[in-house]
Structures are given as structure tokens and as C-alpha cells.
Amino acid sequence: MCSAAVVTGQRKLDESELVAIREEFYEHPGPAVPAELVDELLSRRLPLLSGEDRREVLQQLLDDLEGLGGVSELLRDPTVTDVLINGPGVVWIERNGELQQSHVWLGEQEVKALIERSVGASGRRVDRAQPIADAWWIDGSRVCVVLGPIARHGPCVSIRKLAASSLPLSAFCEPQTCVLLKQLVEQRKNLLVFGSTGSGKTTLLNALLQCCPASERIVTIEDTAELRLPGRHWVALDAREDNSEGIGAIDLSDLVRTSLRMRPDRLVIGEVRGAECLDLLWALSTGHSGSMSSCHASDVRGALARLETYTLLANSGLPLSAIRRQIVAAIDVFVGVERGWRGARRVSSITRVGLSTDGEYLLSSWSPNVVPVPLDDQPSVAEV
Template identity: 50%
Template sequence: MISSEPEHEVIERQITKRLMSDPEALSGGVSLEVLVHRAVREEAPLLGRQASSELTRRILANVSGLGPLEEMLEDTNVSDILINGPGPVWIERRGCLEQTEVELDEASIMQFVERMIGPLGRRVDRCSPIVDARLPDGSRVNVVVSPLAVDGPAVSIRRFGSRQLSLSEFCSGSVCDLLVSAVRERRNIVVFGGTGAGKTTLLNALARAIPPTERVITIEDTAELKLGLPNMVRLEVRHENSEGVGSVTTRELLRTALRMRPDRIVVGEVRGSETLDMLMAMNTGHSGSLSTCHANGPDDALRRLETMTLLGDTDLPLSAIRSQLGSAVDLLVGVQRCPDGKRLVTSVSVVDETGGDVSASPLEK
């Protein structure tokens, strides 16, 4: 690794500034890597090979990539990269938050934001101060700028590890066997937990118990699921473009999925009125479907599903919604993140409907 001596930082800054201010050189016939390598040799001819290569890599990241964020994105132990405005960058590594030595000013943050979302046809500015997008590597990025972000642009990048966790890493053998049997017996399952608890990761692990002979349609706000099934279609919500048109919602994709001859439908997360469509799909021959929602416990998950269903343009009474919910959802599986960063299944509950009400009874805890 190159040392952090000031002269190296000065050289890095000078070459980066020179190349960024010379668009003709960047668009010429010579590759950017060759240009940077030449510049490093000119500015620091006595630099050793390893230090020179490291300096070249950092300048390339500054000019064409995400600068110091590149190294964080390449670290497989980093799950979240958090920028709270000008100042230090925070990361979550192995489940624990830590402050890095990297500090960014507002201009650098906005430059990196533009590089992330520009190629995706998205924009963020005072008129459109919030944007969600998916990077080419599958990472999910959320950006909030002024006037909503008071202290400067806030950026949250959620990375998804290349290693897929097995179900046995979430729970004991008996619970694992119970959940595998539930999936294979085509029980409808909703995974619940807090933000960052591991809901999507657990959903991935559960879905790997689906037989390869079945056709599965996945619907997600941001494509994260990696099920590895041979007969699968992945659908992703499309947000409105810079002109405010062209959006395709989860609800629309659910209705489309029903016309695609699915054996099972997997909805990454239900957040609103699409909950009713999901429950109706579960009740109309698409058993074995899976989804997630934000909730703190099984009873809270049921109330959340009720509330989200009521958000839709429906005149169904609460009793009818509870009837749908009671007959649609078979199991509620809770997951949480422990202080050491490990994700664990905290409860498995069966959904019961009695006397016009729905409740969750624990099977395993």
C-alpha cells in the first residue's frame, strides 16, 4: 500500500485536477489508464512500482470512478456506505458501524452522485431532491439533497454480498427443517424485521428450498434477490424519470405477474396498497408465495399488513381484509440483527383467524 505522506496526496490531487480539467485528453485515443500511468511517472519518477500502481489506481478512481468509495465497494465485508453530508464517511463492516478516515466535501459528494445515477438516466437536484437507484453491481443507492438534507447531500449505499447465507446460518436445525418443509409444502410466508435485519437475505435462503421445476416470478423495488432457479423471471419497479413520468409500481407488476403463469410469486417487500394484490394472489392458486415487511413482532406484522391493505383504493371493510389476511398468510418469520452483526431468526408464528380477527401463535421462538 502507498504511504499516506502528504507528497503522495499532493501528487494525486494535482494529477486528478489536471486530467479532470482536460476533457480533450480524456476523450483522445489513448486509454485513461495509460494517461494516468504516464502522469504518475512524470510527477513521481522515483516512486516504487507498488506505490506507483497504488497511486495510479487511486487517481483512476477519482477521474472515472467513485474515488475513495471504490475501495469500500470492493470490500466484501462492507454492507453499507453512509455519507451524512460533508465530512467523514461511515461504513457498516461485519454488522458494526465505523467511521472511516475518508472525508469528502460537498462538491466531491455531488460529483460521485452524478457518476452513480447519471448513467442510469436519473437526476437529483432541488426540484427532485430524492432519488433511489440500483448500481450495475446490484448495490442500492439512496440520495437526498438540499433543501431536504439540511447539512448537505446524504448518500446511503446498501451493498449485497457475493456470498449467499444458508438457512442454517439463521437458525437451529429444527427451525431450519421446519422452514424448509413449509416452503416445500407451499406455505405462504411473510418475513418481518427492522431495517437492516436481514429480511431479504433470509428470503433468499428460504427461496432456495423451492423445487427447480416450479416457475417463480420475483417483484422488487430494487432487484436484490439471487435465487438461482432455472425457471424464473425477475421484475423490478421503475421509478418516474426526470420528467416525472414512466413509473411502473409494484402493484402493476403484481397484476402483470399473475398473467405470466407463475407457480409462486416472491415480492421483495410490501410497503403499501400492493399488499391487497399480494394477499389476493396468495388466495387464488399461487400458494407458496413469499414476501417481507417492516415490523417489530408477529402481531405488529399482522397490523402492518392490515394497515397497508387499507391504503389501497378499496372499500373493503376491515373484517373482509382480516379474512383475506387470515386465509392468505400461513407463517410469519421474524429476523433480527444481533449486536455482533449476525442475523438470526427470532420467531416462527402461525397465522390464525378466529371470530373475525387474525392473530399469530408462536410455533418456534
């Protein structure tokens, strides 16, 4: 992917020299780590290269051999959360919550190589017959690829980086609200985090899970691996799509049912978005307390409507009244998160849901300005 020669402080490196190093790398059968191997090849091919020039060329070669080219530099930048490629041309990024153009420009062949690397690393396929693919890398970054003619201006690649480190709960709310949320976790309440796209639902889930006792066995279930609990008694289960022959799919419902046989202290579904909702509600209402999930919605009533719809997708035959009772029995507290000015994420609401005698939802919200932080088993709420 090094489509041009590299200019250093001492000399201009020929494209032929870079090509020769790449070709020798691909032919090398040894088990060496790529960085070590490329460094060795560079020493033999360009022995006079040293200092900053050598480091620059080595990094470019590594990026090129990984198939990511100039995008690698953006992925290493801790201030960048999203990398957006809208066909050949300039690469856009989200940095500190704001979209902006980067200094990286990709040609048609570079975009093609990036797509092959992105999808191939996850064992997925993308072509004209199947022009849309979701994948993720070993570091947890999530990738969405859309090919033309679906993408009118050329193939698009959207990369959502996994945060290098987890945010603490205090990054989302005021101290008094933090105390309440920690109490809810300690009291083993079942929590559902809701918010819009990019609001920080998974990041907040991760922060809440950090409040769990270290001895607890946490089983997470995700479509895309985003949760990270290093140092914990953590079992991570990931769904899998079918292969090119149409077999081998493992969906979230399969994993929820399997997880119940794995002795979880807490069960966590990264995001509920389909028929697995019914399996989750059954699990939470039959003794698996302290569990968590998230849902795409802009407010509590939107989250409730989503849960109803997802449960109906399971074709269980349950009437709406029974589904509502199941939701209220399974989920103790709904936690809203939103994205504010300059990309800041914050907890926007903490709500409990009940049912009236005629089967309508009753919402009760906690506010630090109205009710003191509860110290008993049940959180105090102010009726809204």
C-alpha cells in the first residue's frame, strides 16, 4: 500500500526498495513477530538508514504490511474515536467529540486493501453479492463496510475504536448520582441502560460493571466485542454469523440460553435488539439478579416500546399485557445516557417502572435535587 516513495531527512527511498522489502516479508516462512522481521529486512536492505528516518520508514512499512496504511496513524491517536472513509479521498475522523477532516488521503487501491484487511481479519466476506459487512478487530474496534453501488460515491468504511481505557462512573454523573448507581449495583438491581447512537451506552455499562465485587463471575454476551473487564472473573461470549455456506450461525438467543448453564453471578447483554429480549426477560425475572443490558432509545418510553417490539419478534404468543408484566418484573431500573455538547456523555435519567391497574406504565424518576440518596434496599424516587 505504500503507493509513493518515502521522503526522509537523508534521502528519498525508492518505491522499488519498499516493494522489495514487502515481497521478502511475504515470502519469509519464519515465525518472527512482524515488527522484528521488518526491522531485520530493513537492516539488510537499507543498512545506512538510522535515527528518526529509520523509525519513520519502519512504522510506514508496518502500517503497509498490516493493510491499514495511513489509517494506522489515526487509529493510534488516543483523541480519535471514529475513522470514516467515504470512498477514495480524504479520511474523516471524530476527535474529542467533533467531526473533522484528517491529513490522511487514500486512493482507490488503498481503500480496497483496507477493506480486504478489515473484513478478512474477522473471517467475514464482502463483495457485490453481499455488499454490506460488519466486522471487528482483535483490539475490539468495530468496522462497518458498505460497497458500491449501494454506497454511491465509492466503498465506505466506518471504524469505531474501542477506548484504550475504561471511563470511571464519575465521568458520567455528579457524585450523588454516582453513589446511587453504585448502590443499585451493590443491591443487585437489574439495570437497562438506554440512549441514542454514540451516546455511550456500552461505555456506561462498562463503568457500572467496574462497581461489581471482584469475586463475582460475570458473563457478557455481545454481537460485537466492546465490553472489557480485565482482571475480573469474566466470561465473554460473542455471537457469530453464518459462513459463506449459510451454516454455523450462533445468535444472542443461543448465547443467553447457554449462559444460564455457566453459573453466572451477573449476566450482561451488550445491547438487546431482537428476539433474544424474551430470553433475557425470562432470565432476569427468574432469579438472575444484578444483571444488565442496553437498548437503543431516546427516552424511557421509547426503551419500553423497543422491549415490547423485540419480545413480540420471538413469536411466543404472549399478549402485550403479559409482556409488560414481564418487563416490569425483570428490569428494576432504567438508566438514560446522552451525548451533550462537544461529545460529553452524561447520565440523563434514573427511572423505575411500574404498572397501573389498567396495565399502563407508571414512571418514577430519581433526582438528586428532590430526594436524598437512598440507603435502604429500595431506591427512593419522585413521581413524575
